[in-house]
Every structure is written in structure tokens, then in C-alpha cells.
Amino acid sequence: MKLCDMHTHSDNSFDAKSTVDELCQAALGNGLYAIAITDHCEAEYINMGEDCEFGSFDRLIPQSVRDINSAKEKYKDRLLVLRGLELGEPIHDPAQTKHALEYADFDFILASVHNLRGYEDFYYLDYKTVDVNELLRRYFDELIETSNFEHFDSLSHLTYPLRYIVEREGYYPDLTPFQEQIDEIFKTLIKNKKALEINVSGLFKPIGRTLPDIELVRRFRELGGEYVTVGTDAHSADMVGKGIEQGIEVARAAGFTHYTIFREHKPELLVFDNYSW
Ligand SMILES: [Zn+2]
Numbered sequence: 001m002k003l004c005d006m007h008t009h010s011d012n013s014f015d016a017k018s019t020v021d022e023l024c025q026a027a028l029g030n031g032l033y034a035i036a037i038t039d040h041c042e043a044e045y046i047n048m049g050e051d052c053e054f055g056s057f058d059r060l061i062p063q064s065v066r067d068i069n070s071a072k073e074k075y076k077d078r079l080l081v082l083r084g085l086e087l088g089e090p091i092h093d094p095a096q097t098k099h100a101l102e103y104a105d106f107d108f109i110l111a112s113v114h115n116l117r118g119y120e121d122f123y124y125l126d127y128k129t130v131d132v133n134e135l136l137r138r139y140f141d142e143l144i145e146t147s148n149f150e151h152f153d154s155l156s157h158l159t160y161p162l163r164y165i166v167e168r169e170g171y172y173p174d175l176t177p178f179q180e181q182i183d184e185i186f187k188t189l190i191k192n193k194k195a196l197e198i199n200v201s202g203l204f205k206p207i208g209r210t211l212p213d214i215e216l217v218r219r220f221r222e223l224g225g226e227y228v229t230v231g232t233d234a235h236s237a238d239m240v241g242k243g244i245e246q247g248i249e250v251a252r253a254a255g256f257t258h259y260t261i262f263r264e265h266k267p268e269l270l271v272f273d274n275y276s277w
Pocket residue numbers: 086112114156157
């Protein structure tokens with residue numbers, strides 16, 4: 001089975017430390033077939049330039065693309081290196097989003113929601129003082145909007161806030177009240193031929209499951225989901241490829257016969273037949 005990590009960050013992301021070359025070396029060392037470098041680009045902060053806590057995306061993303069292009073050349077025939085981008089909150093600023101998509105001819109775009117309109121990243125919220133159900137209702141609403149956005153390939157880390165709720169408050173919220181919203185997200189992805197990401201970072205955190213977990217991946221499949229991508233969300237080279245096999249196993253157990261990579265935004269299916277590890 002070809003192993004592909006479709007979500008990694010280089011030192012061109014404010015919160016990551018390994019170079020693109022180090023990520024690729026790790027991918028080769030772990031026997032991966034493909035790696036997508038998907039550095040952060042938060043649409044609503046692009047126009048802040050260097051005054052932004054993330055650094056200037058106008059500087060960082062073109063640098064990311066140059067580094068990826070060098071790696072593509074260096075590792076050709078040995079490793080498929082894909083030009084990716086993790087586009088944060090595209091619906092918060094459509095004009096800047098359009099600008100971001102013009103940085104390069106990307107292979108693969110992840111769409112993410114790390115913060116709600118007018119809020120900080122879920123990472124910074126104090127879950128003792130917010131109404132968690134109201135927060136999640138708004139989160140899934142923004143994801144419905146995001147899933148209707150045209151220019152992306154895979155919806156990243158659905159249930160992201162739960163990572164922090166479990167970590168800080170020690171419980172996994174009941175998602176039953178949000179099933180209708182989640183179904184709408186899934187139906188929109190399916191209608192628009194987009195993928196759902198199985199983000200395996202949660203396997204190594206207190207939440208202990210993929211984002212989203214197998215129940216939701218199964219629901220996506222039941223509704224007719226065709227494409228899932230699997231990514232580690234590695235922010236350092238030592239995490240590249242870690243947990244990809246478990247992510248693929250989640251897809252298989254949820255009823256998928258394949259998982260997917262994207263090249264020039266076109267889905268390529270990696271079929272599970274005859275695989276072993
Ligand atoms: Zn993210």
C-alpha cells in the first residue's frame with residue numbers, strides 16, 4: 001500500500017520548525033510514496049503583512065512554494081512532493097483568499113476553520129467560560145459555509161475544537177445535537193466532489209482519536225462520500241507519516257475501498273486491495 005501524508009507544515013509556517021527538505025527526508029525514511037507540504041495561510045490576516053503574529057503570508061507562502069519546487073526536483077523519481085496549502089478561514093475574507101490562491105499552481109488545498117468570526121483560535125479559548133454547545137453550533141455553521149466554498153480539495157480536521165475541549169475539560173462532547181449540521185457539511189462536500197480529511201494528529205494527543213473519528217467518517221461514507229485524504233498535520237519532521245497507517249485503517253473500517261491524493265487538484269485513488277503492513 002502506498003503511504004501518503006497529505007498534511008504537513010514546514011518552517012514556513014509560524015508554528016513549525018523543520019525545513020521542507022527535512023520533511024521530505026523523513027518521508028523517504030518512513031517509506032512514504034507522497035507528501036503534501038501544506039503551510040498555513042490564514043486569509044483574514046494576509047493584509048496585516050509582517051504585523052501579524054503569523055508573519056507575512058506574502059513572504060512565507062512564496063518561500064514555501066520555492067522550497068517545495070526545489071524538493072520536487074531533488075526527490076523526483078523517489079518521492080512525490082505536492083504543492084499544498086492549508087487555507088484557514090477562507091470564508092472570512094474572500095478577496096484575500098483569492099489573493100492567496102494566486103501564489104502558485106497548487107496541487108492540493110486544505111480548507112480549515114481554526115477560529116470563528118470575531119474569535120481567537122480554539123486553542124486560546126477558555127472552555128470554562130464559553131457555552132460549549134453554542135460554540136460548536138457556530139463552528140459547524142461556519143463549516144457548512146466553508147464546505148460551500150469553491151476553491152479547495154479537502155476539508156481539514158473536522159472536530160478541531162474537540163481536541164482542546166478534551167485536553168482541558170476532560171470530556172468528549174456529545175455531537176448528537178449537531179448531526180444535522182454535520183450531515184449538511186458532508187452532503188455539500190459530496191455534491192461538490194470534495195474530500196474529507198482524516199487528520200491523525202489526535203491519535204497522539206489526549207483526544208486519542210482521529211479528527212474526525214471513525215463514526216463520522218463512516219457517516220460520510222454512508223451518505224455517499226467518495227474521497228478521503230489522510231494527513232498527520234506534522235509540525236516537525238519526526239511526526240511525518242506517523243499514524244498514516246491507522247488513518248488508512250479508519251477509512252477502510254468506515255467502508256472505503258480507497259483513499260485519495262490530489263495532484264493538480266485532481267483526485268487519484270489509492271485502492272486498498274492487496275495491501276499489507
Ligand atoms: Zn489546521
